Amino acid sequence: MNRSWLTGIWVILVALVAFIVTLPVNLQAQLVTGCIVILLIVFLRMFAPEGVPRMVALALGVAMVSRYVYWRTTSTLPPVEELTNFIPALLLYIAEMYSVALMALSLFVVSAPRPPRPAPAIAPGSEPTVDIFVPSYNEDAPLLATTLAAATSMDYPRDRFTVWLLDDGGTDEKCEQHDLAAARAAQERRETLSRLCAELGVNYLTRPRNEFAKAGNLNFGLAHSSGELVVVFDADHAPARSFLRETVGYFNEDPRLFLVQTPHFFINPDPVERSLNTWKRMPSENEMFYGVIQRGLDRWGGAFFCGSAAVLRRDALRETDGFAHSSITEDCETALTLHARGWRSVYVDTPLIAGLQPETFASFIGQRSRWAQGMYQILRFHFPLFRSGLTMAQRICYMSSILFWFFPLSRAIFLISPFCYLFFSLEIFNGSGAEFIAYTAVYLLTNLFIQSYLFGKYRWPWFSELYEYIQTVYLLPALLSVMIDPKKPTFRVTSKGETIDENRISEIGIPFFIIFIIQIAAVFVTFWRIATEPYSADITIVVGTWNLLNLVISGCALGVVSEKAAKRHSQRMTISRRCSLLIDGVEVPAVIDDVSMGGVRVRTELPPEAKARLGMHAVVRLPPPDECISDTLPVLVRNISFDENVLVLGAQFNARTAAHYQLIADLIFADADEWKKFQQGRRKNPGVLKGTVWFVLIAGYQTLRGLAYVTLLERLTRRLAPGLFAGAHGR
Numbered sequence: 001m002n003r004s005w006l007t008g009i010w011v012i013l014v015a016l017v018a019f020i021v022t023l024p025v026n027l028q029a030q031l032v033t034g035c036i037v038i039l040l041i042v043f044l045r046m047f048a049p050e051g052v053p054r055m056v057a058l059a060l061g062v063a064m065v066s067r068y069v070y071w072r073t074t075s076t077l078p079p080v081e082e083l084t085n086f087i088p089a090l091l092l093y094i095a096e097m098y099s100v101a102l103m104a105l106s107l108f109v110v111s112a113p114r115p116p117r118p119a120p121a122i123a124p125g126s127e128p129t130v131d132i133f134v135p136s137y138n139e140d141a142p143l144l145a146t147t148l149a150a151a152t153s154m155d156y157p158r159d160r161f162t163v164w165l166l167d168d169g170g171t172d173e174k175c176e177q178h179d180l181a182a183a184r185a186a187q188e189r190r191e192t193l194s195r196l197c198a199e200l201g202v203n204y205l206t207r208p209r210n211e212f213a214k215a216g217n218l219n220f221g222l223a224h225s226s227g228e229l230v231v232v233f234d235a236d237h238a239p240a241r242s243f244l245r246e247t248v249g250y251f252n253e254d255p256r257l258f259l260v261q262t263p264h265f266f267i268n269p270d271p272v273e274r275s276l277n278t279w280k281r282m283p284s285e286n287e288m289f290y291g292v293i294q295r296g297l298d299r300w301g302g303a304f305f306c307g308s309a310a311v312l313r314r315d316a317l318r319e320t321d322g323f324a325h326s327s328i329t330e331d332c333e334t335a336l337t338l339h340a341r342g343w344r345s346v347y348v349d350t351p352l353i354a355g356l357q358p359e360t361f362a363s364f365i366g367q368r369s370r371w372a373q374g375m376y377q378i379l380r381f382h383f384p385l386f387r388s389g390l391t392m393a394q395r396i397c398y399m400s401s402i403l404f405w406f407f408p409l410s411r412a413i414f415l416i417s418p419f420c421y422l423f424f425s426l427e428i429f430n431g432s433g434a435e436f437i438a439y440t441a442v443y444l445l446t447n448l449f450i451q452s453y454l455f456g457k458y459r460w461p462w463f464s465e466l467y468e469y470i471q472t473v474y475l476l477p478a479l480l481s482v483m484i485d486p487k488k489p490t491f492r493v494t495s496k497g498e499t500i501d502e503n504r505i506s507e508i509g510i511p512f513f514i515i516f517i518i519q520i521a522a523v524f525v526t527f528w529r530i531a532t533e534p535y536s537a538d539i540t541i542v543v544g545t546w547n548l549l550n551l552v553i554s555g556c557a558l559g560v561v562s563e564k565a566a567k568r569h570s571q572r573m574t575i576s577r578r579c580s581l582l583i584d585g586v587e588v589p590a591v592i593d594d595v596s597m598g599g600v601r602v603r604t605e606l607p608p609e610a611k612a613r614l615g616m617h618a619v620v621r622l623p624p625p626d627e628c629i630s631d632t633l634p635v636l637v638r639n640i641s642f643d644e645n646v647l648v649l650g651a652q653f654n655a656r657t658a659a660h661y662q663l664i665a666d667l668i669f670a671d672a673d674e675w676k677k678f679q680q681g682r683r684k685n686p687g688v689l690k691g692t693v694w695f696v697l698i699a700g701y702q703t704l705r706g707l708a709y710v711t712l713l714e715r716l717t718r719r720l721a722p723g724l725f726a727g728a729h730g731r
Contacts, residue, residue, distance in 0.1 A: 027438045030067070034442030037064050041449040045687070049454050050112075058107055061450040068443035069100055076430045088420045089428040095410035098403075103447070105400035106293075109302075110454060113295035116349045120249030128251060130161040130244060130311075131227035135217045137168045137493040139235040141192050143356075145658065146597065148202050150238035150665035153625045155245050163202045166221045167193055173209040199658035213491030214307075215325035215334075222322050227314065234308040237264070237355040238665060240672035241625075247311045250346050258316035258343035259335060262309045263290035265351035265675050267597065267668075268571055271361040271506075272467065275560045276698055279571065283682050285467055288458040291683075293401075294347045302397030303347035304335035308355070316343050326381050328491045329374025336382055336398060340389035351675040354668070356597075361470075361506040361561055366492060368471050369478040372405040373489040376479060379403075380486045408476040411468050418547035419518070421539075422525045433538025448688050456685030462553070462695040470557045473511050502565050505709050509561030513710065516558060519551040552699045559702025562709040572596045573674060577667065581649075582619040582632070592620070595667050599635065599652040606647050618651065625666040630659035 037060050047053035077093060078085040132151050136144055144165065151163045170190030177183045190206060197204040207220045218232065229251060233239060247260040264286060269279035283291070297303045305312070307330070316338050317323065324333040335345065358364040384390060384398035420426040431439075448461060482489050526544030530537045572594040581590040581604050590604035602620065616637050624631040635651035642648065655661050686694060 027434055030438040031442065033067075034064060034438070034446065038442070038445055038449055041446070041453055045453060045685075054111070054454070057450060057453050058111060061446055062104075062107070064443060064446040065100060065103065068439050069097070071435075071439050072096065075435075078427050078430055082427075085427045088417065088426055089430075091413050092417045092428050095413040098406065098410050102400070102403055102407075105396060105403065108396055109300065109400050110292050110296035112299055113292055114299045114347070115295075119246045119348070120253050122245065122249045122252065126252060127157055127160045128228040128248060129226070130156070130229045130231055130248065131221070131225040131314075132161060132163045132231040132233065133166055133218055133221045134164065134233050134235055135166040135168065135214055135221075136193075136235045137214075139169075141196055142655065142661075144193065144235055145196055145200070145655070145661040146665050146668075147233060147235055147238045148197070148200050149658065149661040150240075150669040151233060152200055152202060153241060153662060153665060153670070154239060154243055155241045156248075161244065162225065162227065163200075164221055164225060165193060165197050165202055165204050166217045167204065167206045168210050168214075168217045170206045171208060171210055172206070196658060200662075212325040213328070213330075214493075215323040215330035215491075218330075219322035219325075222314070222317060230312045230314055230317065232308055232310055232312070233353065234355060237308045237353045238669045239309075239353045240675075241666075241670050242672055243352045244311075246350060246352055246672075247348060250348075251311070251313060254344060254346075256342065256344050257346060258313045258338045259303070259305055259345040260311045260348060261294070261303055261306055261345065262348045262350065262352045263294070264306065264309055265354050265679070266357045267354045267573060268356055268359070270357040271359065271364045271563065272470070272560050274359075275562065275564060276556070276702060278698075281682065282460055282463070283458050283679075285459075285463070287679065287683075288455055288464075291349070291458045292455055295349055297397050297401075298345070298347035300393035300397050301344060301391060302339070302394045303345045304339075304398075304401070305331040305345075307331035309353040313343075316341075327374045327377035328370055328489050329378065332375065332401070333378050333382070336378065336384060336387070336390075339394055340387050342389060350672065351679065352672050354675060360500065361563060362508050365471065365474045365508060369475055370489070370492060372408070372475050372479055373482040375402045375405040376482050377486055377489070405475075406479070407468050408472040408479050411472040412476050415469070415472070415515070415550055418543050418550065419522060421543045422522045422529065422547065429539075429543075431539075433542055436539075436542045445688075452685065452688045452691070456687070456691075457683040460686055460695070461688055461691035465553055466556055466560075466695075469553050470512070470560055473515075474508065500563050500565050503709065504563055506561040506563055512554065512557050512561050513706075516551070516554045519547055519554055522547045523551065552696060555703030555706070556695070556699035557702075558706025559699075562702075562706040572601070573668070573678065575667070575671075575674060577622070580621040582621060587621070590620075592667070593648075597664075597668065599638070599650065600667070602649045602651060603643070603646050604649070605645075617654075618649070620651070622663055622667070624659075625662055625670070630657070630663070633660055633663045 040060055041057055044053050044057050049057070072093065076089075078089050080086050134144070134147055134151065148163060148165060154161070167190065170186050170193065174186035175183055175190060177186070194204045196202075205221060205224055207217070210216070212219070222230065229248065231244070243262075247262065250260050251257055266284065266286075268274075270285060273279040273282075273284065294303055310331075317334075319341055320334065320337050323330050324337055327333045339345065358367055378384070379402045384402065385395050387395065387398075390398070417428055420428050451459070451464075452461060478489075523544070526540060526547065529540045530544075533540065573596065574594050575592060577592040579590050579592055579602070580587050581602060583606070588604055588606055590602050593601045593603055595601075600620065618635050618637055620633045620635055621631055622633060634654040634656065636654050637649050637651050639650040640647065641650075653660070653664055655664060
């Protein structure tokens with residue numbers, strides 16, 4: 001499409017927005033206009049959310065939001081003289097305007113996400129040298145062995161890359177500490193990991209002291225290596241064989257490129273997905289960021305470093321003396337600093353690593369608290385809006401990413417505001433029920449339909465609100481603490497590979513039950529006020545409905561903090577891989593159906609002589625990856641079943657050597673296409689209506705389940721919904 005056509009489209013869209021915004025302020029006209037806009041957005045679902053239809057949807061959304069902002073600003077605030085009403089009303093207004101401003105920034109970012117692009121080819125002999133850093137702090141040896149084995153097996157000339165384990169768990173400081181037991185554990189860790197690295201052909205590196213956390217560890221690695229490019233993988237982020245082939249070529253094309261970032265794909269559900277049983281049916285929470293937002297940032301030259309699964313240019317890092325460490329989010333801070341120096345970045349929208357998410361709700365909250373605090377530190381110390389060297393688009397991109405993490409402030413106000421009216425009769429919102437329907441309800445519905453149109457394949461209705469609510473309770477004090485003392489937060493490693501041995505209420509889950517009880521009380525107060533104050537029933541119904549919506553989300557959160565037993569670190573991924581099964585000297589052909597970090601499921605037809613010998617121990621024989629010194633992988637048979645006369649063995653890995661971990665890594669991480677297929681299988685847009693009904697049903701069941709954990713009525717909740725929610729409560 002040529003420039004004149006684009007200009008014409010923009011002129012038409014601006015005229016459309018101006019027409020809608022400047023329509024006479026009449027409730028009937030407002031309601032009719034709102035319904036027409038919503039119907040137009042629904043109509044646009046017939047088209048892919050890109051190009052002209054995307055621009056039209058954005059224009060319609062901006063127009064209706066602008067009308068709401070004008071009405072909200074000029075007609076709904078109580079008089080300043082009534083301080084008891086004005087102060088909470090002003091806080092609510094500020095929270096709403098923050099949400100509107102954040103939406104405006106986000107719509108700019110995602111107005112035209114960059115489409116996927118093929119990786120540039122790397123001419124033989126022109127491969128840059130690469131240092132691969134795997135920073136570690138307290139991860140155990142088997143987890144590190146799998147990641148390191150995958151890193152050493154990447155499809156790239158072996159003499160052109162070096163893998164480094166940067167171990168902050170075995171520093172001199174830790175090995176020589178006065179706590180003798182802890183010192184002995186650190187010494188044993190250093191010895192174990194040194195031996196593992198030697199077997200895998202990996203360089204083991206530790207440092208004298210744990211200074212500047214992960215950034216300091218990476219900078220120590222920079223000082224002891226010399227590759228032209230640097231790759232960073234978290235300890236639980238194992239790469240596909242194609243990782244370097246899909247990323248390194250960009251650096252040969254652009255000498256000012258400092259970063260190629262790839263998405264973070266996870267092979268286990270987060271605590272919300274596990275509790276709600278949505279991991280295989282619904283996109284993960286991070287897919288909206290990696291599937292849409294990072295592509296939008298890439299369009300404006302603002303795609304930033306996410307701490308792992310990325311390649312960086314050493315020459316660029318030399319300009320900043322390595323990775324930045326004035327905040328606890330060294331990744332985004334490093335990218336901001338280099339973007340301001342004129343370096344460029346690229347985002348590759350292909351999952352090329354598979355990692356582990358936090359298993360427990362407490363670890364999940366700890367991770368998000370660090371992100372929120374680190375983003376505030378970047379705002380406080382660097383303030384991207386006025387940072388010289390950035391383009392205006394980059395400034396908007398960084399402000400959008402940073403300001404998002406202020407959601408605990410607005411979310412807390414949205415949670416508390418209904419109580420101000422229902423419990424204390426504070427007039428926080430001047431307006432009638434009819435005005436609320438004509439303006440606020442239309443604004444909220446428009447927002448819902450716009451989000452569904454733009455992001456429906458990546459984020460289903462109401463799940464953003466759920467994720468924000470469950471984080472707000474603890475991120476709010478974390479955010480306030482860093483505002484008071486920006487230098488106080490310290491980097492804390494997120495725990496991975498944890499297990500939950502039994503059903504339990506999270507150790508930080510009690511506040512959610514307290515909030516739920518208060519909201520239940522507010523429901524009763526709503527009915528009482530409708531009965532005793534009929535003259536203000538319309539406003540009471542509006543506020544009561546608001547509280548009821550919060551109650552649905554809070555009830556769903558009860559299921560989130562009611563954690564289910566989960567001993568498996570990762571979910572099974574479906575594959576189809578020929579192999580052989582060795583049982584007491586007898587070798588038979590077999591097929592691997594699925595694989596996880598812990599084991600495999602194998603199908604085979606055993607001859608009579610092998611059936612008689614079938615016991616707990618067996619060996620899987622696979623074609624080995626390059627330079628692997630063994631083709632056999634010992635397993636422990638945990639269960640045996642039959643499927644149409646075919647024997648199905650559930651087996652647990654029994655890895656003993658580095659070569660065994662190479663085979664495991666090859667099974668799980670060799671083919672990134674499987675991860676892409678899994679993601680695509682979840683990316684289905686249910687629409688606003690179906691998505692809302694589905695969320696309400698889930699919330700209802702999770703409310704019962706959460707209460708059952710408290711009242712010990714778990715069996716009753718199973719009987720209430722045995723068919724509709726089959727498997728949703730599985731242990």
